[in-house]
Amino acid sequence: MYVESAPDPALEGRVACLWVQEARSPLVQRVVPDGCVDLIWGPDGPHVAGPDTGPFLAELRPGERLTGLRFRPGAVGGVFGVPVEWLRDQRVPLADLPGVEVRGPADLQRATAELLRAAPEPDAAAGPIAAALRRGAAVGSVAWDLGLSERQLNRRCVRAFGYGPKVLQRVVRFQRALTLARSGLRLADVAAASGYADQAHMANDVRRLAGVPMARLMEAEPA
Known part of the structure; x- marks a missing residue:
């Protein structure tokens, strides 16, 4: 439970x-x-x-x-x-x-x-960075919108999230896909709505992050 x-x-x-x-x-x-x-x-x-x-x-x-x-x-x-x-x-x-x-x-x-x-306050940009990547924005676009170079964005992401923006992008995209899949949406539509190139791209990312296919995750109790 x-x-x-x-x-x-x-x-x-x-x-x-x-x-x-x-x-x-x-x-x-x-x-x-x-x-x-x-x-x-x-x-x-x-x-x-x-x-x-x-x-x-x-x-x-x-x-x-x-x-x-x-x-x-x-x-x-x-x-x-x-x-x-x-x-x-x-x-x-x-x-x-x-x-x-x-x-x-x-x-x-x-x-x-x-x-x-x-404790010191977290980076105020952390929330907007995660939200932009969750919406599907490219890493370069996020850096530009914040007035940062991609190297500066990488440093700030590592300090805030523990890893760089490309990993963060994969994680938030995966979480969005998992939420949509559990809502009953077809996997092809989940992939499109989550910003993957196609369903095969999503399947590869899910296996890399979760170790099992999306269907297995949908069967499991959330944690």
Whole structure:
């Protein structure tokens, strides 16, 4: 069972949701890239799940429960005291990160609010960058609209998202395609609406990011 809920209004500018995952039987949960960073409390204590560039398989035993808080893409900033790119494709115990302490799942929102007050603000351009790429804008066009060179855009994306704009573009396009596919749209129409050259292009990207075809992802419980 996977359930999401809205964060406290004071956090919603930077936090996408709170979530709970419970395993009623042995479970291998496929986590796919979404541009986000999560703070998670599990059986082994709290850890940070960095921005993924490929699938991650989380194994849960019957009765195990994960409680998480998901930052919006580009919104984590310096909350965890290390550059976001250091967390890329990593699951890092909170104890290994400097100056961060959370006592239990009930403290997630309170502790996050305290961390946000002490941390530097994220790049204000992060949201517009992700939104433009999600709409299908080319990387060069996004840089031009922001008055940046492509090299400057790359540096700012790495600092904000943990990877460059071309990876971010693939991730947000994939997430849009997954949402449309789950709505019941035909896959050929999903590919066109999401900005892929064709359905084969989408299929290749989905396999690279998720490790399985789109049909398998549509069958699985979201996470």
